[in-house]
Amino acid sequence: MAQTLAVLASGGGTNFQAVLDAIAEGRLDSEVVLVASNKEDAGALERGRKAGVRAEWVSPGDDYHDRLHALLEETKPDLIVLAGYLKLIASKTVQQWKGRMLNIHPALLPSFGGKGMYGIHVHEAVLERGVKVTGVTVHVVDEVYDRGPIVAQRAVPVLDGDTPEVLQKRVLKREHELYPQVLQWFAEGKIRIEDYRVYGTEKDPIL
Numbered sequence: 001m002a003q004t005l006a007v008l009a010s011g012g013g014t015n016f017q018a019v020l021d022a023i024a025e026g027r028l029d030s031e032v033v034l035v036a037s038n039k040e041d042a043g044a045l046e047r048g049r050k051a052g053v054r055a056e057w058v059s060p061g062d063d064y065h066d067r068l069h070a071l072l073e074e075t076k077p078d079l080i081v082l083a084g085y086l087k088l089i090a091s092k093t094v095q096q097w098k099g100r101m102l103n104i105h106p107a108l109l110p111s112f113g114g115k116g117m118y119g120i121h122v123h124e125a126v127l128e129r130g131v132k133v134t135g136v137t138v139h140v141v142d143e144v145y146d147r148g149p150i151v152a153q154r155a156v157p158v159l160d161g162d163t164p165e166v167l168q169k170r171v172l173k174r175e176h177e178l179y180p181q182v183l184q185w186f187a188e189g190k191i192r193i194e195d196y197r198v199y200g201t202e203k204d205p206i207l
Contacts (some may be wrong), residue, residue, distance in 0.1 A: 003187045006034040006077035008068075008085040009195060011119075013044025014172065015083035015104060015179050020051050020179035026173045029187040034075045039089050041078065065090035072097070082141060083179070086118055091143050099193030101141040104179050106171045108135040108153055113146030123164040123171065132158050134167070136174045140193055149198050151191065154178050 007016050016035060022028035035048035036056045048055035054075070058068045069092060072080065082089075082103040090115045094101060104123050105113060112134070117125065126134045135155040140148035156171050185200070192199050 002029050002031045002034045003078040003080050004076070005030050005081050005183070006036065006072055007032055007044070007048075007076055007081045007083055008165060009035060009037055009044035009083045010039050010042055010086040011084045011115045012045065013042065013083060015175055016081075017047050018176035019081065019083070019183065020047065020053075022184070028180045028184050030079075032122070033077055034071070036071060038064070040087075043063055044083065065093065067139045069093045069096075079183065080141075081179075081183065082177060084119075088143075088145060089141060094141060094143055099140060099196065102151065102182070103139055103141050103146070103148070105137045105139065106134075106145055106168070106175065107137065107146075108155065109137040113137075115145050117146065120164050120168055123167045126163060127159060127164060127167065128196055131207055134158055134171060136171060136178050138178060140198065142194060143197065149193075149196050151198050152178060152182050178184060 009016050019028065021031055032053045034054050035044055038058055040057045042168050043057040045057060056071060069090060072093065080097050080101040099184050105124060107113060107126065112122050128167055133155050135153055137153045138151045140151060142148040152172050156174050158167060190200055
C-alpha cells in the first residue's frame, strides 16, 4: 500500500508538481490525499485540482491552526510535506506528526534559514554574503523555522554573474530532484526518525 501524503503550500507549487510527476512516472510510491494552502489563489491548489487531488484553502482567522489540524486529522496522511508553505506549524500539529513532517529549504541549513528566509530572499542573502556553494536541504519540521534535523542535502554552485533569480532557478531544479527522492526513501523504509534523530540503513545511506 502506497504511503499517503498531505502537501501544504503557499505559492505556485512547483515542488508539489515534482512530487505529482514522480508519482505519475513510477519513481515515487505514494498517493497525495490532500493539498492545502493558506492562500486562496495559490497555484498549488490549482495543480491539485487538475491532478484530481483534494484541494483545500484554509482561510485566515484566529482558529486557522485548529482548522488545518482538523483537516489533517481527517485525511490521516502518513507524511505531511511542506512545499513552499510560509506559515509556522502549530505545536500540537508538529507533535501529532512528530518525525513525519518534512520541509524543503533552498539553502544548506543551518545557514540562511529562519524567519524571513524564504524564496528569493534566501538567494539574495547568499549572494550578498559571497558564499561559493549553496544548495538544498530536506529536514524534519519542528516548532522553529528551519531548525529540525536534516534528512538530506545537495550542493549547488554559486557562479560568477549569478543574480538571485538565476541562482533560484538552479537551486529549484535540484529541489525538484531531491524532494521526491527523499519521499521515496521514506516509502521504502530507508529512513526512520526517532526522537528527532534521522537514521538510514547501512546499505542505503541517506546521503
